[in-house]
Amino acid sequence: MDSKLVKPFKSFSSFTRRDFLYRAAAVGGTGLLLNTMNAWGMGIGSTMSAPPALSGSGKGKKVLILGAGLAGLTAAYELGKLGYQCQILEARAFAGGRCQTARKGFSLTELGGEKQTCEFDEGHYINHGPWRIPLHHQSTLHYTKLFEVPLEVMVNDNDHSYVYSENAGPFAGKRMRIKEIKADMRGHVSELLAKSVKNNxxxxxxxxxxxxxxxxxxAHEGQLAGADLQYKGRTGRGFAVNPGAGLSPGPGKQSDPLGFKELLSSKLGNVYSAVQDFPMQNTMFQPVGGMDAIPKAFEKRVGKNIRYKSEVQTIRQNDKGVTVTYKDTATNKVSTISADYCLCAIPLSVLRQIDTDFSDKFKQAVASVAYAPVGKIGLQMKRRFWEEDDNIYGGHVLTDLKGINTISMPSYNFQKKKGVLLGYYQYQTAAIEISALSPKERAEFAVAAGQKIFPQYQDAFENAFSVAWHRVQYNLGGWAEWTDKTRAAAYPTLLEGEGRIMLAGEHLSYLTGWQAGAIESAWQQIAKIHERASA
Amino acid sequence: MDSKLVKPFKSFSSFTRRDFLYRAAAVGGTGLLLNTMNAWGMGIGSTMSAPPALSGSGKGKKVLILGAGLAGLTAAYELGKLGYQCQILEARAFAGGRCQTARKGFSLTELGGEKQTCEFDEGHYINHGPWRIPLHHQSTLHYTKLFEVPLEVMVNDNDHSYVYSENAGPFAGKRMRIKEIKADMRGHVSELLAKSVKNNxxxxxxxxxxxxxxxxxxAHEGQLAGADLQYKGRTGRGFAVNPGAGLSPGPGKQSDPLGFKELLSSKLGNVYSAVQDFPMQNTMFQPVGGMDAIPKAFEKRVGKNIRYKSEVQTIRQNDKGVTVTYKDTATNKVSTISADYCLCAIPLSVLRQIDTDFSDKFKQAVASVAYAPVGKIGLQMKRRFWEEDDNIYGGHVLTDLKGINTISMPSYNFQKKKGVLLGYYQYQTAAIEISALSPKERAEFAVAAGQKIFPQYQDAFENAFSVAWHRVQYNLGGWAEWTDKTRAAAYPTLLEGEGRIMLAGEHLSYLTGWQAGAIESAWQQIAKIHERASA
Known part of the structure; x- marks a missing residue:
């Protein structure tokens, strides 16, 4: 991997605000955008809901597929239906690429790092790669339906959860219920506009x-009361005393709104979206039991065509076909395989380190695309204190705590004893800096930060599993990070492929970082292979 | 039942706007409040999260409990733990009261109606009584946790669903995505206020x-663009062409906002809440497999103390104890049972028809509380067209179609072949008028109305199961409907009980219509019994 990415860990004060606002521009907001983490993938649904309807047959033709991530699996499944003879080479011992689920016994050794083996209790897991399936990603949902992968709701929006910022003026260092901010900002702002309207x-x-x-x-939006249209609070912000039975609590006691000036200066009104951004809308899904249920469902169907532990060494082609050498990572034996066509679904971050005979122009395009440093950590807690004490069931704590961004509560095993939290979700320099820590130090960092929001954290913490995708062999990054410049310079070249080799993956889509990007890219690129093979 | 409630069915034009706005006042809004249906229970969470800690023992004392709904079950369970000898009389052959789930074979004969037997396919059901457990109802959640009743998320908020009104000016008779209305109203309104601010x-x-x-x-709330802070649409309102892979669709195509003047005159900005009202916030739950999992869990624990098919005939007391006669509905045999105390968890609508020796004042209080006419229908569809064609997974269609109010999509069996929709959820005169129809006619009404919103309705419809709670023996209404006047006049009297008889149920709470009201009322009232018994 690119060792320049892993800088020595400095102090938190070296984190810049720029990191935090990294994605702010993409969602068009301004100010303190705590919810930018929600934007990963950048504003994005998928339009294709079914594989391309291809006519003709691939009988007698061989396609070599490099990488058994979602793109490679999709290609093998769909090309197989057309009669193509598909062979997948996969460097790992399992399929799925970045689509992984860490549960008891799952192990990971990052480049230059120590081996981690997940110690979560049975029945608990963290999706440390993709963790959400938006309703708009009909391509991903096409396969969960086809393969009967059971889905459950992933709670992606929870106003009863907290926002926590140490830069929120009067509310700095205080955890606030998101619903209080939302209710009161909309109430005060509605009152102000009403005044303006009434004053002509x-x-x-x-x-x-x-x-x-x-x-x-x-009056409706702000729940303004009386003829003078004043905002005086609303039930949606929560009660001071909840209503109940009898005379006490009986009707309960309303709570008082936060002051408008305080809210304004806290900037916390800028942490949620007036309407959830496109890919983040309800209904959000997760497969029951872990995201890897999706690659496992593919494996059932195309697993016989996958050669595991096969690390691609060289890629060559001529006008007759493609030849690839690969190393068996168990035996170090190098073998050769040939095919009529090749679909290369290896991340560009890895592909650029492989010996190929691509043209200089193509190599330059492959080399030009940045990959996102991304870190996640799962924290097993011996008690679901967020449910028991705070009544938060799923959803996210929004925070600008450096290197944390979000703490996410699990949307499974509700009301059970233990649970696994997502302890941080980092990008860019925060991800780079924290990833330089040992797994134990990362957990200590996550627990110390979370402790500021949940005083129960330290006592409840049991064990952790973390990943820094930019340090993971065969990935070297979370997802492709396009800029306008690289989209213009490299994207069309890469889409076109070269000779008998086509590329596929989330990197060849506008759904970067999403499984749907990989699937839809595969759909498009196999259509091109089929067209060339049928010509 | 009170036959005055069941008027002959007239034409739809006889429905009044007042019915529809019936609950509007409660949530403080004005105008077209399509989402008032969401407010059932009137703005309400529960503050008690555990049963009262009672000391001492009930050993050797008998408590007779009338009704095995949630209040009666809770009382039997908690008093049993204290050592009381509890006997429950239940008129039905099963426990749960209004907490019922209709699935294959479940049958219901309303007063004066034909027998309906549910014909849904195996694995499908409708919760035709309570169907939602709000996160704030910690009392209900106390028992789901204690009894290990598995919960899943009930999708109660779905901006990707539709709003449909025939009185929405320029958008009359057009189904509109809620997210479009929300995004555009907030965008335009933010732009307008920004203008006002800039103009000093x-x-x-x-x-x-x-x-x-x-x-x-x-700028953030309205996603206003440029230095002039204009609203020009946002991804959250949906794309004209969704983004995807390659160059086409590539980045996709943004959609254009609806016009501000049109939106204003449609009044559709008044159908959603700026922040979900208290009981309606995420995260909403439902027990896996049906709401009756809760009474079934109680039955496992206190079932041996329930005498089923036992219809209470008379209630008498003196200073030694309480004597109740009841009729076995299978044999018509009348028996007598005595106890030291009685907890009567029979709805007031039914209790007032029972022969008691309550004082006139108490009888008057029992008689004075109105009960809500409420109707629901489950429609089995042979195809989940709302998912397949419209990408709506759970949540509600908001509508002012007379007698419909809401169409709700199931939050279970996602991506399966068939599904059961909630076809209407009616109150007041709409519920009364529709309930005069035969089950077959009700289904025809629901399907014809739904067809206006989903053209797939008629083709997909297979069978229906409906309930009109005001016509159901042993309930005679959906829930107690308090007014300020009856709260002042009757509520304290009823809470106090009389002699050795205490009442309990959702009617003795400010959580009317919710299971939490019944449970928390039982918690309070058994504490009073215990106090009196220990004195």
Whole structure:
């Protein structure tokens, strides 16, 4: 891997605000965008909901597929249906690529790191790669349906959870319920606009009818009370005393809103979206038992065509076909395999280190795309304190704590004894810096940070499993990170492939970092192979 | 039952807007409040999360419990732990009261109606009583946890679903994605307020700092673009062409916002809440397999103390104890049972028809509380078209179609072949009028109405199961419907009980219509019995 990425760990003060706002531009917001972490993949659904309808036959033709991630698996499955003879070479001992689930016994050794073996209790896991299937990703959902992979709801939106920032002015260092911020900001802002409307200061914009309708809307949106349309709180922000039975608590006791000026100066009104961004909308799914249920379902169908522990060494082609040498990682024996065509679903971050006979232009394109440093950690807690004490069931704590970004509560095993939290989800320099720590130090870092939000953290913590994708062999990054410049310079070249070799993967889509990107890319690229093979 | 409630069915035009806005006042909004149906229970969470810690013993004392609904079951379980000898009389052949699940073979004969037997396919069901467990209802969640009733997420909020109104001005008769309305209203309104701020028309309210912070907030909330802070759409409203792989669709194509004036005159901005009302917030739960998993879990523990098919005929007490006669509904044999105390968890709507020796004041209190006419229908569809064609997974279609109110998509069996929709959820005169129809006619009504929103309805419809709670023997209504007047006049009297008889149930709470109301009421009332018995 690119060792320049792994800088020595410095102090937290060396983290820059830029890292944190890294993705802010993509979602068009300004200010403190705690929820940028929610934007991974950058605003994105998928439009293709079924594989391309290809006619003709691939009988008698061989396609060599490099990599058994979602793109490679999809290609093997669909090309197999057309009659192609597919062979997948996969460097790991299992399929799925980045789609992995860490559960008891799962092990990972990052480049230059110590071996981690997951010690979660039976029945607990963390999806340390992809963890969410948006409703808009009909391509991924095509296969979960076809293969009967049971899905459950992944709670991706939970206003009862907390936002925590140490830079939130009057609310700095205090955990706040997201719903309080949301209710009160919308209440105060609606009241302010109502005042403006009533004072006729918008008469140039609005007719009398518009004004009446707008005031009606604002009264509803902000839940403004009385003829003077004031915001005085609402049940949605929570009660001071919850209603119940009898006379006490009886109707309960309403809570008082936070002050408008305090809210404004805290900037916490900028942490949630007025409407969830496209890929983040309800309903969000996860496969029951772990995301790797998807590659496992593919393996059932195309597993016989996968040669595992086969690390690609060289790629060569001529006008007759493609020849690849690969090393068996168990025996170090190098073998050769040939095919009529090749679909290379290896991440560009890895492909650029492989010996190929691509043209200089193609090699340059492969080399030009950045890959995202990304880190995640699963923390097993001996008690689901977030449910028991805080009544938070799934969803995310939004925070700008450096190197944390989000703490996510599991959407499975509700009300059971133990649970595995996502302790951080990092990008860029934060991910690079934390990844330089040992697994034990990473866990200590995550627990110390989480302790600021949940005082139960330290006592409940049992064990951890972390990944730094930029340090994982055969991935070397979380996902392709395109810029306008590289999209213009390299993307069309890479899409075109070269000779008898086509590329596929999330990197050849606008759904980077999502399984749907890999699947839809495979759908497009196998259509091109089929077209060339049928010509 | 009260036959005055069942008026002959008239034409739809006789439905009044008042019915629809029936609950609007409770949530404080104005205008077209399609989501008032979401407010059932009226704004309400529960504050008690565990049964009262009672000391002492009930050994040697008998408590007779009338009704094996959630209140009666809770009382029997908790009093049993204290050593009381509890006997429950239950009129039905099963426990749960209104907490019922209709699945294959479940049958129901409403008063004066024909017998319905549920014909849903195996594995499908409708919770035609309570169907949601809010995170705030820690009392209900206390028992699901204690009894290890597995929960799954009930999708209660889905912006990708539709709103449909025939009174929505320019959007009348068109189904609209809720997210489009939400994104565009908040975008336009934010733009308008930003304009007002920039024009200095709010300078009396805001300092220069406030103005800067508010503009930042508005730019985020409305996703306003450019220096002139205009709203030009956002990904959260959906794409015209979704992004995907390759060059086409590649980045996809943004969609254009709806016009502000059209939105205002449609009033559709008033159908959702700025923040979900208290009981409706994420995370919402349902027991896996049906809500009746909760009474079944109680039955496992206290079932031996329940005498089923035992219809209470008379209730008498003196200073020594309570005597109740009941009829075995299988044999018509009348028997007598005595106990030291009685907890009566029979709905007031039924209790007022039973021969008791309550004081006139108490009888008057029992008689004074109105019960809500409520109707629900489950529609089995041979194809999950809402998922397959519309990509809606759970959640509700909000509508003001008379007698429909909501169509709700099931939050289980995602991606399976068939599914059971909630076809309507009616209150008040709509519920009364529709309930006068035969089961077959109700289904025809629901399918014809649903067809306006989903053209696939008629073709997909297979069979239905409906309930009109005001016509169900032993319930005679959905829930107690308190007014300020009856709360003042009757509530304290009923809470106090009389002599050796205490009442319990959702009707003695501010969580009417919720299981939590019944449970928390039981918790309070058994504490009073224990206090009296220990005195």
């Amino acid at each position: 200061s918008l008469d140039q914009e609005l007719t009398a009818d518009d004004k009446r309708l707008l005031l009606d809307y604002l | 028309s709010l300078d009396q309210e805001l300092t220069a700092d406030d103005k800067r912070l508010l503009l930042d907030y508005l």
